[in-house]
Amino acid sequence: MRFPFALSAKIAGHIIKHKVRKTPKFAMVLQLEPLHTCNLTCTGCGRIREYSTNLKDMVPLEKCLQAAMDCDAPMVSICGGEPLIYPKIEELVAGLLEQKRIIYICTNGMFMRKKMRDYLAAIYDPPHPSHESQLAQLLAENLISDKEAEAIRHADAAARAKVVIRPSQWMYWNVHVDGLEFTHDLIVEREGVFKECVAAIKMAKILGFQTATNTTVYKETDVQELDDMFAFLSSLNVDGHTISPGYEYDAAKKDMVKRLGKQPEDFFLTRKMTRQKFAKIQEWGERFTIFGTVPYQEFLAGKRELTCTAWAIPTFNVNGWKAPCYLMTDGHYDGYQEMLAKVQWEKYGVVDGVARDSRCENCMVHCGYDPSGALGTNYQRGDNWKNLKYNFGAKPKPYPANPELTKRAFNGVTIGKGHLAEANAAINSPRAAMNGAQAAFSRKEEAQHHEAHVGSHCGTGDTSERDELLAKIAEAKKAE
Ligand code: SF4
Numbered sequence: 273m274r275f276p277f278a279l280s281a282k283i284a285g286h287i288i289k290h291k292v293r294k295t296p297k298f299a300m301v302l303q304l305e306p307l308h309t310c311n312l313t314c315t316g317c318g319r320i321r322e323y324s325t326n327l328k329d330m331v332p333l334e335k336c337l338q339a340a341m342d343c344d345a346p347m348v349s350i351c352g353g354e355p356l357i358y359p360k361i362e363e364l365v366a367g368l369l370e371q372k373r374i375i376y377i378c379t380n381g382m383f384m385r386k387k388m389r390d391y392l393a394a395i396y397d398p399p400h401p402s403h404e405s406q407l408a409q410l411l412a413e414n415l416i417s418d419k420e421a422e423a424i425r426h427a428d429a430a431a432r433a434k435v436v437i438r439p440s441q442w443m444y445w446n447v448h449v450d451g452l453e454f455t456h457d458l459i460v461e462r463e464g465v466f467k468e469c470v471a472a473i474k475m476a477k478i479l480g481f482q483t484a485t486n487t488t489v490y491k492e493t494d495v496q497e498l499d500d501m502f503a504f505l506s507s508l509n510v511d512g513h514t515i516s517p518g519y520e521y522d523a524a525k526k527d528m529v530k531r532l533g534k535q536p537e538d539f540f541l542t543r544k545m546t547r548q549k550f551a552k553i554q555e556w557g558e559r560f561t562i563f564g565t566v567p568y569q570e571f572l573a574g575k576r577e578l579t580c581t582a583w584a585i586p587t588f589n590v591n592g593w594k595a596p597c598y599l600m601t602d603g604h605y606d607g608y609q610e611m612l613a614k615v616q617w618e619k620y621g622v623v624d625g626v627a628r629d630s631r632c633e634n635c636m637v638h639c640g641y642d643p644s645g646a647l648g649t650n651y652q653r654g655d656n657w658k659n660l661k662y663n664f665g666a667k668p669k670p671y672p673a674n675p676e677l678t679k680r681a682f683n684g685v686t687i688g689k690g691h692l693a694e695a696n697a698a699i700n701s702p703r704a705a706m707n708g709a710q711a712a713f714s715r716k717e718e719a720q721h722h723e724a725h726v727g728s729h730c731g732t733g734d735t736s737e738r739d740e741l742l743a744k745i746a747e748a749k750k751a752e
């Protein structure tokens with residue numbers, strides 16, 4: 273089976289229940305943002321332009337759990353910000369599991385190993401042979417140090433009593449990966465992040481956690497690189513992947529037009545371009561465990577239209593229920609039902625290629641359109657069968673790990689080609705000066721003067737910033 277039976281059955285049961293009751297609008301996935309603080313400063317993060325990243329501005333645990341109850345979505349995606357910074361993350365996961373939700377912890381991966389060491393310290397029991405053999409394997413693969421192993425073995429009473437995040441078939445670590453090492457580290461503006469994500473995924477698999485990845489595609493994303501990335505992640509036994517086109521809303525677009533004096537089509541991922549980038553999505557769906565409905569994949573590949581169902585993936589954060597969607601904010605509401613009732617949903621989305629709101633014009637994002645494929649919006653004969661076949665069909669076999677693939681994956685700082693060195697070289701070289709690299713990188717530096725950034729896995733912002741960076745990579749590769 274492509275997806276665990278219990279999870280598919282839970283989601284199917286939720287849809288059937290609401291169809292029988294004829295509920296006009298209901299939630300499928302709650303995007304829960306308990307905070308907007310992050311340890312990274314990725315290029316083009318959108319949330320910081322909108323929200324405070326002060327640690328004081330957090331959603332209290334009880335309110336987070338109440339939000340899940342209020343919208344009653346079967347799936348909760350805990351995002352942010354970096355959710356592993358949330359001081360009550362363990363209690364939040366435990367509380368949502370108690371509510372029998374399917375949980376995705378959307379993380380940049382940097383604190384995952386620490387959280388898993390906490391788990392090991394809480395469960396370590398010397399006579400239990402599997403605990404020692406797990407430690408031995410983690411040590412052999414350099415996923416923990418000798419000192420960390422000793423700390424686990426000699427955990428004190430407080431560490432043993434701590435609420436921890438445990439492996440569960442109802443929970444996924446959902447790691448943000450936007451490309452192979454060079455690209456990913458460049459986008460997140462820190463060398464070593466890709467390597468850490470890979471280490472965290474390996475450790476999670478050894479400990480029996482489920483893992484997934486989420487990837488945003490930009491105008492300059494190299495499709496062949498995505499193919500390699502999926503193959504590499506599959507060789508690590510990652511359980512599934514979400515992939516979505518990046519999207520920028522109008523304010524950013526206007527800003528770019530003013531700042532660079534160009535036309536939006538010159539640097540934004542338009543619908544037409546998205547369809548070109550996603551031409552292979554269904555082939556990927558056959559080769560890799562891509563999460564997403566078949567109608568959504570067909571929509572991305574340009575084979576059909578869908579209507580946005582943003583109300584099915586509501587976002588709750590420190591300001592309340594964000595409307596109309598994860599990306600755009602026209603208001604916040606105190607309750608999910610209040611939001612459903614007050615928002616004029618018919619003002620948003622694109623219908624038969626015509627944007628009802630100009631800001632929706634190029635949007636084809638997962639959080640607006642994937643539920644449409646599950647809910648039967650724009651239903652076409654055979655859709656239910658296609659979805660059933662896809663979900664309950666055989667899971668694609670993991671790619672065999674091979675040294676060539678691993679070499680292609682670690683194409684950045686690991687082989688001495690870190691982006692910081694490359695960025696400096698690009699800024700200082702006469703060729704770079706001619707082609708505008710200095711301007712591109714200095715704009716990136718300017719952006720860092722914002723307090724912090726919140727981006728792709730946690731909410732897209734000005735995707736053009738990332739496109740500029742990815743264009744630099746393409747230039748650097750051509751110049752090699
Ligand atoms: S199309 Fe839907 S998801 Fe996309 S920006 Fe508009 S309202 Fe949001």
Ligand code: SF4
Pocket residue numbers: 310311312313314317352353354380448460725726727728729730
């Ligand atoms: S995209 Fe934003 S929230 Fe996500 S890791 Fe980067 S800076 Fe943090």
